[in-house]
Amino acid sequence: MTQAEIKLCSLLLQEHFGEIVEKIGVHLIRTGSQPLRVIAHDTGTSLDQVKKALCVLIQHNLVIYQVHKRGVVEYEAQCSRVLHMLRYPRYIYTAKTLYSDTGELIVEELLLNGKMTMSAVVKKVADRLTETMEDGKTMDYAEVSNTFVRLADTHFVQRCPFVPATENSDPGPPPPAPTLVINEKDMYLVPKLSLIGKGKRRRSSDEDATGEPKAKRPKHIADNKEPIPDDGIYWQANLDRFHQHFRDQGIVSAVANRMDQIFRSLPVGYNISKQVLDQYLTLLADDPLEFVGKSGDSGGGMYVINLHKALGSLATATLESVVQERFGSRCARIFRLVLQKKHLEQKQVEDFAMIPAKEAKDMLYKMLSENFISLQEIPKTPDHAPSRTFYLYTVNILSAARMLLHRCYKSIANLIERRQFETKENKRLLEKSQRVEAIIASMQATGAEEAQLQEIEEMITAPERQQLETLKRNVNKLDASEIQVDETIFLLESYIESTMKRQ
Amino acid sequence: MAGNKGRGRAAYTFNIEAVGFSRGEKLPDVVLKPPPLFPDTDYKPVPLRTGEGEDYMLALKQELRETMKRMPYFMETPEEKQDIERYSKRYMKVYKEEWVPDWRRLPREMMPTKKCKKAGHKSKKAKVTGQGTSLTNPADVLKKIEELEKRGDGEKSDEENEEKEGSKEKSKEGDDDEEDDAAEQEEYDEEEQEEENDYINSYFEDGDDFGADSDDNMDEATY
Numbered sequence: 001m002t003q004a005e006i007k008l009c010s011l012l013l014q015e016h017f018g019e020i021v022e023k024i025g026v027h028l029i030r031t032g033s034q035p036l037r038v039i040a041h042d043t044g045t046s047l048d049q050v051k052k053a054l055c056v057l058i059q060h061n062l063v064i065y066q067v068h069k070r071g072v073v074e075y076e077a078q079c080s081r082v083l084h085m086l087r088y089p090r091y092i093y094t095a096k097t098l099y100s101d102t103g104e105l106i107v108e109e110l111l112l113n114g115k116m117t118m119s120a121v122v123k124k125v126a127d128r129l130t131e132t133m134e135d136g137k138t139m140d141y142a143e144v145s146n147t148f149v150r151l152a153d154t155h156f157v158q159r160c161p162f163v164p165a166t167e168n169s170d171p172g173p174p175p176p177a178p179t180l181v182i183n184e185k186d187m188y189l190v191p192k193l194s195l196i197g198k199g200k201r202r203r204s205s206d207e208d209a210t211g212e213p214k215a216k217r218p219k220h221i222a223d224n225k226e227p228i229p230d231d232g233i234y235w236q237a238n239l240d241r242f243h244q245h246f247r248d249q250g251i252v253s254a255v256a257n258r259m260d261q262i263f264r265s266l267p268v269g270y271n272i273s274k275q276v277l278d279q280y281l282t283l284l285a286d287d288p289l290e291f292v293g294k295s296g297d298s299g300g301g302m303y304v305i306n307l308h309k310a311l312g313s314l315a316t317a318t319l320e321s322v323v324q325e326r327f328g329s330r331c332a333r334i335f336r337l338v339l340q341k342k343h344l345e346q347k348q349v350e351d352f353a354m355i356p357a358k359e360a361k362d363m364l365y366k367m368l369s370e371n372f373i374s375l376q377e378i379p380k381t382p383d384h385a386p387s388r389t390f391y392l393y394t395v396n397i398l399s400a401a402r403m404l405l406h407r408c409y410k411s412i413a414n415l416i417e418r419r420q421f422e423t424k425e426n427k428r429l430l431e432k433s434q435r436v437e438a439i440i441a442s443m444q445a446t447g448a449e450e451a452q453l454q455e456i457e458e459m460i461t462a463p464e465r466q467q468l469e470t471l472k473r474n475v476n477k478l479d480a481s482e483i484q485v486d487e488t489i490f491l492l493e494s495y496i497e498s499t500m501k502r503q
Numbered sequence: 504m505a506g507n508k509g510r511g512r513a514a515y516t517f518n519i520e521a522v523g524f525s526r527g528e529k530l531p532d533v534v535l536k537p538p539p540l541f542p543d544t545d546y547k548p549v550p551l552r553t554g555e556g557e558d559y560m561l562a563l564k565q566e567l568r569e570t571m572k573r574m575p576y577f578m579e580t581p582e583e584k585q586d587i588e589r590y591s592k593r594y595m596k597v598y599k600e601e602w603v604p605d606w607r608r609l610p611r612e613m614m615p616t617k618k619c620k621k622a623g624h625k626s627k628k629a630k631v632t633g634q635g636t637s638l639t640n641p642a643d644v645l646k647k648i649e650e651l652e653k654r655g656d657g658e659k660s661d662e663e664n665e666e667k668e669g670s671k672e673k674s675k676e677g678d679d680d681e682e683d684d685a686a687e688q689e690e691y692d693e694e695e696q697e698e699e700n701d702y703i704n705s706y707f708e709d710g711d712d713f714g715a716d717s718d719d720n721m722d723e724a725t726y
Contacts (some may be wrong), residue, residue: 018572018578036612049578051613055604056576065610073610089563093556112567163607177610232607325549403707480551480561 001029001079004409009082011416016085017056021044025079028063028077035072060114061160071176086412086451086486091242092159096158102147105129107156107237115160115234118148122195130199138198149190155241155298160234191230247494251310254317308498315401315495318488322404325373330355331363335395338373343392358448371403398499405492412485419478426471433468436460575602 001009007030014022027043034042040050046473054075057063063084065075086109096104105125110116116124122144129139151157161180181453197377316339334353338344350360367373378390423430436459443453460468551557583631606614 015568016574018579019576048615049616052578055609055613056578058609059604068609073612088567089560092563092567093560096559114572114576129723173543176612178608180608188706232605234605325546326544328546467635473564476561476684479564480557483557483560483564484551 002409004404005066005079005083006030008086008409008416009079009415011413011420012063012082013087016415019054019131020049021053021056024050025057025062025077025082028075029079029082030360033066033074033076034072037073054136065177067177067179073177081239086482087239087242087490089483090486091237091239094242094245095151098156099147099151102129102144103151106144106148106151110157110235110237117228117230117233117234118145118191118235119193119195119228119230121194122148123197123199126197127201129201130201131254138200141199145193145195151192152188152235155188157235158238158241159189160236162232162234167422168407194228201308206363220396240420243494245492246325246490247307250314250491251307254310254314265502284406308502311491312397312496314491316397318397318491319372319397319400319404323367327363329365330359331367332468334360334363334368335372337415338393339395339397343376343394345392347388349393368393371498372400384402398496399496401492404497405489407497408492412482412489415482415485419482422471423472426467429464430471432464433460573599576598 006029010026013025021043023041023043025080027039031042036047036050036054042046043050044383046152054063058065058455059078063077065073067073089110090260092104092108102125105128106121109121109124122141124184125140125144128140128143130137133139148157159182161182162191163178164181320336320339321329321333334355335350337349337353341352346361346364353360355363364373368375372395373393374396376394377384377390378392380388380390436456440453440456443456
């Protein structure tokens with residue numbers, strides 16, 4: 001794991017789970033697999049806190065455990081899974097577009113809680129949906145269940161590995177940790193539940209707008225008394241399936257852009273007949289992007305989508321775009337040239353790009369220093385003398401993609417840090433505004449006069465309001481940037497993964 | 504010898520013109536400091552994408568951030584005592600739902616050791632007898648009794664539990680760790696008693712000994 005990735009994991013864990021979990025998590029990411037006591041000793045944390053932190057991390061599928069010989073249990077962190085926390089909003093939004101609000105809330109609950117039983121999810125989501133409905137209306141469990149089943153069928157949610165039922169005939173001491181198993185065919189099997197019921201609204205007395213909660217609430221003993229029909233069967237969100245969806249989305253939109261260009265040069269026809277479809281496919285196959293390949297003529301021509309090439313094209317397009325935005329369009333021209341011709345000498349670059357020598361050199365060295373372009377040495381003589389060696393410029397897409405990915409991780413870490421800094425700087429003001437809002441809300445609830453409300457609102461002065469506006473704008477911008485950089489990360493990661501698999 | 508650079512003059516081993524400098528000696532100065540922290544860029548960044556999807560995801564992100572902080576999984580660090588104990592702090596504590604993990608899915612060593620001393624004794628005894636089947640060696644039993652003799656209250660049971668949880672470890676390591684743990688847990692017990700517990704105190708396997716033994720037995724360990 002690179003330093004940049006570890007730093008990013010640290011920021012994510014801290015934002016989502018607090019500093020203690022962050023300390024334990026980052027330690028495991030750095031050192032690899034370790035047993036409980038070593039973790040406590042090395043991090044200087046009390047055993048109890050380490051246990052709690054590990055429970056949280058295991059619950060969220062960020063840490064796994066394994067029993068080694070002599071009964072020692074070792075814990076290992078899943079760094080890539082931690083980085084996926086960046087993408088939670090995108091997973092939830094995708095679920096919304098595919099399965100509407102019900103699907104959205106199911107995925108959200110699963111992501112927030114790591115793993116849950118189906119009955120727990122259905123109940124929670126029904127309650128939440130009921131809150132948003134008009135007075136008197138409630139959400140039926142059956143509807144939520146149906147959406148859950150559809151999500152399972154399309155593999156967006158999957159079952160977690162479970163503890164196998166052991167026969168009691170096995171003598172001897174119980175193992176230090178259960179071995180969890182899951183069968184391929186069981187992964188999407190929905191248990192036969194008859195969940196009958198409707199969502200419940202939270203009683204208004206439970207909500208305290210004035211911020212005066214009772215110091216101790218009665219524990220929810222009532223809920224625990226009901227037997228859970230699918231006890232032990234936990235579900236989690238299947239992130240890989242979401243990734244597949246994103247990848248397909250990316251390719252489709254790239255092709256759509258392409259089709260747009262081609263489409264405009266063709267006569268517009270509202271009914272797409274078979275012949276026109278044929279034409280389109282041929283065009284796509286001939287297209288230099290090589291997304292679609294024709295593999296044989298059986299059945300009138302079989303077309304295949306070449307995923308690896310598609311991802312490669314997307315990654316290359318990203319690189320070109322970055323060069324253009326960072327160094328200018330002339331640099332981008334040179335970059336595309338070298339990409340196309342694979343290997344070029346300095347002189348050839350100047351000639352083909354039609355850019356004066358001095359500028360061309362300047363641009364090439366700039367790109368070279370940032371590792372978008374690399375030099376390939378080809379010696380003419382065995383002694384590798386520099387004056388008798390060819391130096392060819394080339395673009396190694398895989399290493400350039402890796403370099404860019406690394407920069408993306410750094411960027412997001414910077415964005416998060418800046419956002420935290422901005423929030424901390426204005427902490428006092430934020431707290432004041434929250435207090436004022438709470439006071440106004442409670443006064444409105446108890447029916448206060450307009451004049452009194454005005455007075456309270458004026459507690460925040462105009463320049464302070466300005467400051468708050470600026471803060472909100474900046475935080476929004478930083479958040480939005482994080483989301484968009486994550487899209488680039490996904491693209492580059494997919495390409496690198498696809499390339500590594502082929503080797 | 505080493506100082507001779509070709510008849511006293513510097514000579515490059517490569518064709519300097521290829522790099523872009525003429526044969527004159529107008530090489531740029533050597534840079535002796537790191538590049539500036541925020542260098543000026545010639546090109547401004549592309550504006551962010553806007554749209555319904557992006558706006559929704561932004562709102563989602565910010566909501567999620569707030570929600571996470573209120574979940575029971577978010578472990579607050581115990582803040583240091585302030586100079587003046589603010590009365591309002593007590594009433595502004597956000598109520599957090601308790602979360603109890605499914606112990607069947609976790610290694611046994613994950614279960615917390617009991618905090619409250621009184622309740623602790625009973626539960627530890629229950630635990631001890633429950634897990635007693637794993638240590639039926641007479642040697643171990645003797646060891647138990649010896650330790651009961653030597654050490655004081657409470658800590659013994661802690662050590663025994665720690666021993667059992669790492670039962671396959673060598674006893675030497677076990678001993679060293681025990682002392683650390685005893686000290687740790689002693690301090691820890693006192694702190695924990697003052698705070699609200701995250702785990703339900705009443706969770707433990709009810710052994711047959713629950714309630715039957717009184718604490719007096721433990722106090723009078725005089726053999």
